[in-house]
Amino acid sequence: xxxxxxxxxxxxxxxxxxxxxxxxxxxxxxxxxxxxxxxxxxxxxxxxxxxxxxxxxxxxxxxxxxxxxxxxxxxxxxxxxxxxxxxxxxxxxxxxxxxxxxxxxxxxxxxxxxxxxxxxxxxxxxxxxxxxxxxxxxxxxxxxxxxxxxxxxxxxxxxxxxxxxxxxxxxxxxxxxxxxxxxxxxxxxxxxxxxxxxxxxxxxxxxxxxxxxxxxxxxxxxxxxxxxxxxxxxxxxxxxxxxxxxxxxxxxxxxxxxxxxxxxxxxxxxxxxxxxxxxxxxxxxxxxxxxxxxxxxxxxxxxxxxxxxxxxxxxxxxxxxxxxxxxxxxxxxxxxxxxxxxxxxxxxxxxxxxxxxxxxxxxxxxxxxxxxxxxxxxxxxxxxxxxxxxxxxxxxxxxxxxxxxxxxxxxxxxxxxxxxxxxxxxxxxxxxxxxxxxxxxxxxxxxxxxxxxxxxxxxxxxxxxxxxxxxxxxxxxxxxxxxxxxxxxxxxxxxxxxxxxxxxxxxxxxxxxxxxxxxxxxxxxxxxxxxxxxxxxxxxxxxxxxxxxxxxxxxxxxxxxxxxxxxxxxxxxxxxxxxxxxxxxxxxxxxxxxxxxxxxxxxxxxxxxxxxxxxxxxxxxxxxxxxxxx
Amino acid sequence: xxxxxxxxxxxxxxxxxxxxxxxxxxxxxxxxxxxxxxxxxxxxxxxxxxxxxxxxxxxxxxxxxxxxxxxxxxxxxxxxxxxxxxxxxxxxxxxxxxxxxxxxxxxxxxxxxxxxxxxxxxxxxxxxxxxxxxxxxxxxxxxxxxxxxxxxxxxxxxxxxxxxxxxxxxxxxxxxxxxxxxxxxxxxxxxxxxxxxxxxxxxxxxxxxxxxxxxxxxxxxxxxxxxxxxxxxxxxxxxxxxxxxxxxxxxxxxxxxxxxxxxxxxxxxxxxxxxxxxxxxxxxxxxxxxxxxxxxxxxxxxxxxxxxxxxxxxxxxxxxxxxxxxxxxxxxxxxxxxxxxxxxxxxxxxxxxxxxxxxxx
Numbered sequence: 001x002x003x004x005x006x007x008x009x010x011x012x013x014x015x016x017x018x019x020x021x022x023x024x025x026x027x028x029x030x031x032x033x034x035x036x037x038x039x040x041x042x043x044x045x046x047x048x049x050x051x052x053x054x055x056x057x058x059x060x061x062x063x064x065x066x067x068x069x070x071x072x073x074x075x076x077x078x079x080x081x082x083x084x085x086x087x088x089x090x091x092x093x094x095x096x097x098x099x100x101x102x103x104x105x106x107x108x109x110x111x112x113x114x115x116x117x118x119x120x121x122x123x124x125x126x127x128x129x130x131x132x133x134x135x136x137x138x139x140x141x142x143x144x145x146x147x148x149x150x151x152x153x154x155x156x157x158x159x160x161x162x163x164x165x166x167x168x169x170x171x172x173x174x175x176x177x178x179x180x181x182x183x184x185x186x187x188x189x190x191x192x193x194x195x196x197x198x199x200x201x202x203x204x205x206x207x208x209x210x211x212x213x214x215x216x217x218x219x220x221x222x223x224x225x226x227x228x229x230x231x232x233x234x235x236x237x238x239x240x241x242x243x244x245x246x247x248x249x250x251x252x253x254x255x256x257x258x259x260x261x262x263x264x265x266x267x268x269x270x271x272x273x274x275x276x277x278x279x280x281x282x283x284x285x286x287x288x289x290x291x292x293x294x295x296x297x298x299x300x301x302x303x304x305x306x307x308x309x310x311x312x313x314x315x316x317x318x319x320x321x322x323x324x325x326x327x328x329x330x331x332x333x334x335x336x337x338x339x340x341x342x343x344x345x346x347x348x349x350x351x352x353x354x355x356x357x358x359x360x361x362x363x364x365x366x367x368x369x370x371x372x373x374x375x376x377x378x379x380x381x382x383x384x385x386x387x388x389x390x391x392x393x394x395x396x397x398x399x400x401x402x403x404x405x406x407x408x409x410x411x412x413x414x415x416x417x418x419x420x421x422x423x424x425x426x427x428x429x430x431x432x433x434x435x436x437x438x439x440x441x442x443x444x445x446x447x448x449x450x451x452x453x454x455x456x457x458x459x460x461x462x463x464x465x466x467x468x469x470x471x472x473x474x475x476x477x478x479x480x481x482x483x484x485x486x487x488x489x490x491x492x493x494x495x496x497x498x499x500x501x502x503x504x505x506x507x508x509x510x511x512x513x514x515x516x517x518x519x520x521x522x523x524x525x526x527x528x529x530x531x532x533x534x535x536x537x538x539x540x541x542x543x544x545x546x547x548x549x550x551x552x553x554x555x556x557x558x559x560x561x562x563x564x565x566x567x568x569x570x571x572x573x574x575x576x577x578x579x580x581x582x583x584x585x586x587x588x589x590x591x592x593x594x595x596x597x598x599x600x601x602x603x604x605x606x607x608x609x610x611x612x613x614x615x616x617x618x619x620x621x622x623x624x625x626x627x628x629x630x
Numbered sequence: 631x632x633x634x635x636x637x638x639x640x641x642x643x644x645x646x647x648x649x650x651x652x653x654x655x656x657x658x659x660x661x662x663x664x665x666x667x668x669x670x671x672x673x674x675x676x677x678x679x680x681x682x683x684x685x686x687x688x689x690x691x692x693x694x695x696x697x698x699x700x701x702x703x704x705x706x707x708x709x710x711x712x713x714x715x716x717x718x719x720x721x722x723x724x725x726x727x728x729x730x731x732x733x734x735x736x737x738x739x740x741x742x743x744x745x746x747x748x749x750x751x752x753x754x755x756x757x758x759x760x761x762x763x764x765x766x767x768x769x770x771x772x773x774x775x776x777x778x779x780x781x782x783x784x785x786x787x788x789x790x791x792x793x794x795x796x797x798x799x800x801x802x803x804x805x806x807x808x809x810x811x812x813x814x815x816x817x818x819x820x821x822x823x824x825x826x827x828x829x830x831x832x833x834x835x836x837x838x839x840x841x842x843x844x845x846x847x848x849x850x851x852x853x854x855x856x857x858x859x860x861x862x863x864x865x866x867x868x869x870x871x872x873x874x875x876x877x878x879x880x881x882x883x884x885x886x887x888x889x890x891x892x893x894x895x896x897x898x899x900x901x902x903x904x905x906x907x908x909x910x911x912x913x914x915x916x917x918x919x920x921x922x923x924x925x926x927x928x929x930x931x932x933x934x935x936x937x938x939x940x941x942x943x944x945x946x947x948x949x950x951x952x953x954x955x956x957x958x959x960x961x962x963x964x965x966x967x968x969x970x971x972x973x974x975x976x977x978x979x980x981x982x983x984x985x986x987x988x989x990x991x
Contacts, residue, residue: 009757009929012800013921016933020913023940024906030953031906034861035899042861049858050874217878 058207061234077155081123086147122189169196170281207234240269259308268467313447317537320442327393370507371515382440391417416445458575461566508533534565536586561589680975687979753927793937867898922988
């Protein structure tokens with residue numbers, strides 16, 4: 001039968017047609033709801049995931065030595081990061097991410113939480129400085145976690161490795177405590193100097209982060225840039241350090257522990273500052289691995305992280321005799337003509353104080369006493385003074401203060417006084433006269449930092465100029481690329497009486513010419529070319545019955561060797577202090593290091609200068625540097 | 631040849647051509663700057679081939695076609711069984727034969743063959759003369775290939791067989807107890823399916839449909855991004871090839887399942903109105919064909935075809951808007967794909983033939 005003749009079928013097909021149009025109408029309503037009513041909301045969402053604001057990290061300034069040789073450079077490195085806007089919210093997502101990257105889940109969750117609260121800024125760095133294998137792993141993990149990104153950012157390179165670890169320090173991510181302490185100063189995720197000059201010069205070295213608005217695709221790849229505020233690079237800084245001299249200092253120490261400071265007498269600039277053992281700041285740029293912790297931090301008896309030059313406190317030993325002499329002369333207790341007889345020992349307050357020369361020096365003038373480092377002479381001077389007299393002189397000449405060097409956490413020199421004893425030893429606050437005798441030869445409670453000792457000898461060399469040791473030499477001009485000198489930090493003038501100064505100067509010259517240091521043929525030889533002045537010191541670490549007993553002791557109980565002085569004798573230009581730990585006599589362990597530095601500075605440096613810095617990447621140490629022949 | 635062109639129904643043809651243009655533009659924009667840049671061209675070739683087949687079918691004697699439906703049905707069952715054994719496994723499902731680098735999905739064509747065969751069987755006698763047993767037999771003819779397809783597994787495809795059953799109310803009308811029985815069956819079947827038949831990924835899809843934000847990085851991600859694309863399109867759209875969701879690849883599988891989102895984002899609500907209006911006209915014209923048919927079988931076929939097209943429209947367009955679960959049903963003329971495109975054109979060829987004969991007689 002022809003279906004056209006069936007009214008029922010036709011009616012039903014009419015119903016079907018109505019249903020078809022109803023279906024279309026229904027879908028139109030659904031789309032009107034999404035596209036008209038909720039348009040704003042979805043437009044916003046589409047924007048949010050495609051348009052991103054990304055920080056542009058500002059490169060830190062470079063650090064150069066006084067001649068423009070690079071000590072710290074920047075290189076490009078890749079980091080696996082999460083941009084602030086993309087931080088994951090779900091705990092299970094964070095846990096999965098931590099597992100994929102082998103990170104501690106609790107620490108990661110905590111970090112993400114902190115970053116989320118902090119708003120816009122530098123991304124959260126999950127893995128730093130990716131190598132090829134690291135990049136491969138990062139790409140694999142990114143496939144699973146779309147919010148991960150790989151960021152290109154400059155990274156510090158310390159060119160001399162261990163050469164100037166303590167001077168330069170290193171950088172790291174600002175930690176939470178610092179953030180909390182100074183929220184206006186630091187921003188989360190920022191790289192800041194953690195140690196050394198990186199820390200003290202942080203404000204100058206760090207630049208200003210920029211920002212860009214970009215269009216990204218689903219993989220987070222930048223597709224278009226809507227405009228950006230460029231980052232302002234940090235300023236490149238010159239240090240007063242001389243890389244060549246620093247290198248000589250490093251090599252002179254070898255395996256010995258200790259430190260050396262060389263000061264420029266014109267302005268107090270630090271020409272060399274080396275603390276042995278040193279550390280390689282490059283190793284601190286990545287999160288500390290267990291290997292690193294073992295090597296540098298955990299129970300390391302050599303304590304490489306301590307900057308011995310500014311944080312090491314040593315008994316100055318005989319180098320302190322200059323201050324005692326100065327105090328005695330200024331107080332009028334002694335004159336240059338004062339003669340004391342040394343019999344090898346002397347009794348004070350019922351106790352024998354021994355001279356280093358058991359057979360005795362005989363009759364000595366002050367100059368001879370300094371040259372021969374006679375202990376009895378200075379026991380005698382000390383016995384005629386109060387400890388507070390010595391302290392007052394030390395205070396007058398700045399020895400009780402911090403030197404103010406631009407390195408973090410400098411320790412203060414310790415010069416005892418009655419007030420000090422009361423505070424330091426509440427159970428036995430009384431000062432005993434016998435203690436003053438020990439102070440007379442730089443033992444007992446006296447403790448100085450090498451930098452403080454160097455500054456005191458710089459004061460002697462300059463007849464009373466109290467310099468402020470400093471590392472910051474100047475900026476590198478943005479256009480000129482030339483050094484623009486920074487102002488010299490303030491110095492104080494505390495002029496020495498010329499007559500008194502002449503005695504001390506002669507005594508120090510005699511030490512090298514004919515005295516304790518002059519006994520060493522190596523020193524004599526160098527002093528023949530460049531006459532220099534200085535004082536040896538041998539500071540006791542422990543007390544022994546006799547020399548045979550001492551000879552049997554373990555290395556760590558042996559005396560610290562010291563040498564402090566200036567060069568050349570006439571019109572001195574540099575002052576220095578050397579400490580070699582547990583090395584025995586100042587004349588045999590410490591003075592030769594000073595002599596090598598003097599020889600480099602006044603002879604070898606001028607004869608074979610380092611190649612001039614030039615181009616972008618001059619590493620003065622990688623090629624064969626012209627070293628002083630030993 | 632001229633005879634053949636005269637066989638084309640102009641109203642249906644214009645609607646088809648308009649939909650093809652829309653679909654091609656969409657695929658061009660979706661494939662831009664991706665490895666699938668040439669997909670619009672490839673799809674155009676399928677469309678061309680489809681139009682030729684449609685032309686051929688429109689002028690073929692319908693009796694020959696209906697007579698061939700039984701062997702075709704048997705062959706289809708064999709193919710469905712075979713694909714389970716020798717088919718290529720892609721993405722956890724065995725749905726495709728791969729011949730000379732071209733994959734072919736037998737279930738696409740089988741849907742139309744089944745419709746054809748069921749229409750043929752039920753339409754060979756007046757509706758009043760068809761007994762209850764024959765009705766049940768027809769239901770069985772539909773359900774059997776569905777079960778085979780569900781083995782692949784491909785729930786979306788299996789469900790797209792259901793509109794064939796629209797023939798039954800067309801013949802017999804709807805009675806209250808039929809509706810009640812169907813509802814009961816749906817509830818029991820739905821429960822049973824959830825417990826037994828549904829694969830975990832299918833359950834997952836239903837769960838995500840109920841709460842799309844529950845899994846924003848996984849399956850819910852697709853629908854979520856699609857909704858953002860549609861909503862961001864607004865009234866007039868972002869402009870051709872200017873949709874951020876599409877061009878920046880936030881939108882997933884944008885050349886197949888989510889092609890309509892591309893259109894909605896770039897052409898906006900006005901574009902959606904145009905496309906849906908065209909689909910409405912298409913359905914309307916197919917139902918016109920059913921009314922104009924000379925035989926019951928032809929009328930049933932056209933009505934079933936309208937149902938299948940409507941289901942594809944509803945499920946795909948509804949799904950990309952997040953109004954229906956993510957079923958993976960293609961949208962005719964928009965979603966790229968050879969098997970589905972050819973099948974749609976073959977069906978339309980038959981419908982064209984019906985309209986042609988109603989004009990000439």
